[in-house]
Amino acid sequence: MKLNRLPAAYYRGGTSRAIMFKEHDLPKDRKLWDSIFLGAIGSPDRNGRQLDGMGGGISSLSKVCVVGKSQHESGADVDYTFVALGVKTAEVDYSSNCGNMTSAIGPFAINSGVVDAKNVPMSKDGHAVVRIHNTNTGKIIDATFPLDGDEAASHGDLAIDGVDGTAARIELAFLDPAGSKTGKLMPTGNPCDVIEGVQASLIDCGNPCCFVHASDLGVDGTILPDAMEAHPDLLPRLDGIRRKASVMMGLSTDEASASASIPKVAMVSSPTGHRIPSGEGVDPTSVDVVVRAISVGQPHRAVPITVAMAIAAASRIEGSTVNAVMGAGNVDPKGLTIGHSSGMIMVGANFDEEGSLMNATVFRTARRLMDGNVYWK
Structure with a gap:
C-alpha cells in the first residue's frame, strides 16, 4: 500500500x-x-x-x-x-x-x-x-x-x-483578547475561587487559564520541568484542579469531559533568583512574577503566549492569585516581565480606564x- x-x-x-x-x-x-x-x-x-x-x-x-x-x-x-x-x-x-x-x-x-x-x-x-x-x-x-x-x-x-x-x-x-471562550475575563465573576482547598484565579484571556500559588501546593515556585515530572503527585493534583476549573468556567459539563488543552493551569510565585536548564541565572529584580505552566498534561519548557497574556490581565485584578505575588510596580514600564523555565518574556498590555485589557503585545x-x-x- x-x-x-x-x-x-x-x-x-x-x-x-x-x-x-x-x-x-x-x-x-x-x-x-x-x-x-x-x-x-x-x-x-x-x-x-x-x-x-x-x-x-x-x-x-x-x-x-x-x-x-x-x-x-x-x-x-x-x-x-x-x-x-x-x-x-x-x-x-x-x-x-x-x-x-x-x-x-x-x-x-x-x-x-x-x-x-x-x-x-x-x-x-x-x-x-x-x-x-x-x-x-x-x-x-x-x-x-x-x-x-x-x-x-x-x-x-x-x-x-x-x-x-x-x-x-x-x-x-x-x-x-479577554473572553476567548467564555465571553468574560473572569468567568465565575470572582477574582479568586477555592478549588480543592487551594486559592485559584480563573481567567479567560487568550485562552482560559487557572492560576494557583506554588506555595499552596507545597513546591518551590522555581521548580523546573524535569523535577515537576518526577514529583510524586504534583501533576495529577494540578490536573484535578484544572478539571474542576473547567466545570466552574462553563467549559465542560463535568470533570471527565474537560478538554486536555483548556483551561491551562499554571503555578505562580513572587520573583526569586534561580538557575534555568541552560545554566544561566535569573535575577529576581528582572522579573515581576514567576510562572510554571502545564500544557496538555506536561510541564511547559517556557510559557504559552496565551498564558502570558492571561497573567498580564490577572496581574491587574486586585484579589487575584497573580496580583497577590506582584511587587509594587513593574520592573519595565513597557509591560509585565514573566520569569519562566527557560528565562523570561515581556507582555506589553494596554488597559482602559476600567482596567479591561484592550490588547496585548508580544515579540516572537x-x-x-x-x-x-x-x-x-
Whole structure:
C-alpha cells in the first residue's frame, strides 16, 4: 500500500513547532482531518516519542496549524485553526489557540502564497502586516514582520529565551483578547475561587487559564520541568484542579469531559533568583512574577503566549492569585516581565480606564524549517 501524502510545511513558531497545512489542500470534510493530523504527527505513540511522525514527543512539538484565506467580517487576511495533538493518545483538540505558533502564521501565509507579498499592508516601519483570524477563539491578531523580497525575513537580531540564536522580530498584537471562550475575563465573576482547598484565579484571556500559588501546593515556585515530572503527585493534583476549573468556567459539563488543552493551569510565585536548564541565572529584580505552566498534561519548557497574556490581565485584578505575588510596580514600564523555565518574556498590555485589557503585545521569532509533502500511513 502506498503512503498517503499532502503538501505541507514545518515551522518553528516561538518555542513551539508545528506542521502547517493550507486549508484548500485538506479535504472539505473536516471529519477526515483528525486521522491525517494524527498520522502526520505520529500519534498515538505508546513510547511517547512520535518517531514515526513529525512530532517531538512533548506537547509543544505535537501541533498542527491550518491556514486559508479569510472570509471573516473583520477583514482579516487569513483564517488560522490551531490543533493540539496527544502524544501517547489519539486526542485531537481544536478548543484553544497557540500563541507561540501564531507567530509563524503570517510568515507561512506570505511564503506559501496565501497572502500576496506585493499587496500586503505595510507598517510605518515598512514591515508587512498580516491580520489573522483565529477560528478557535474568534479573536483577531495582527502580525507585523519584515520581508526579504517576496518572503518573510528569517535573519534578525531578536533572541527569545528557550530558542538558541537570533531571528527576525515578529510583533503580535492580540486585539481584545479577554473572553476567548467564555465571553468574560473572569468567568465565575470572582477574582479568586477555592478549588480543592487551594486559592485559584480563573481567567479567560487568550485562552482560559487557572492560576494557583506554588506555595499552596507545597513546591518551590522555581521548580523546573524535569523535577515537576518526577514529583510524586504534583501533576495529577494540578490536573484535578484544572478539571474542576473547567466545570466552574462553563467549559465542560463535568470533570471527565474537560478538554486536555483548556483551561491551562499554571503555578505562580513572587520573583526569586534561580538557575534555568541552560545554566544561566535569573535575577529576581528582572522579573515581576514567576510562572510554571502545564500544557496538555506536561510541564511547559517556557510559557504559552496565551498564558502570558492571561497573567498580564490577572496581574491587574486586585484579589487575584497573580496580583497577590506582584511587587509594587513593574520592573519595565513597557509591560509585565514573566520569569519562566527557560528565562523570561515581556507582555506589553494596554488597559482602559476600567482596567479591561484592550490588547496585548508580544515579540516572537519564527522560521520555516522545511516544506514539501508530509506522508502518513
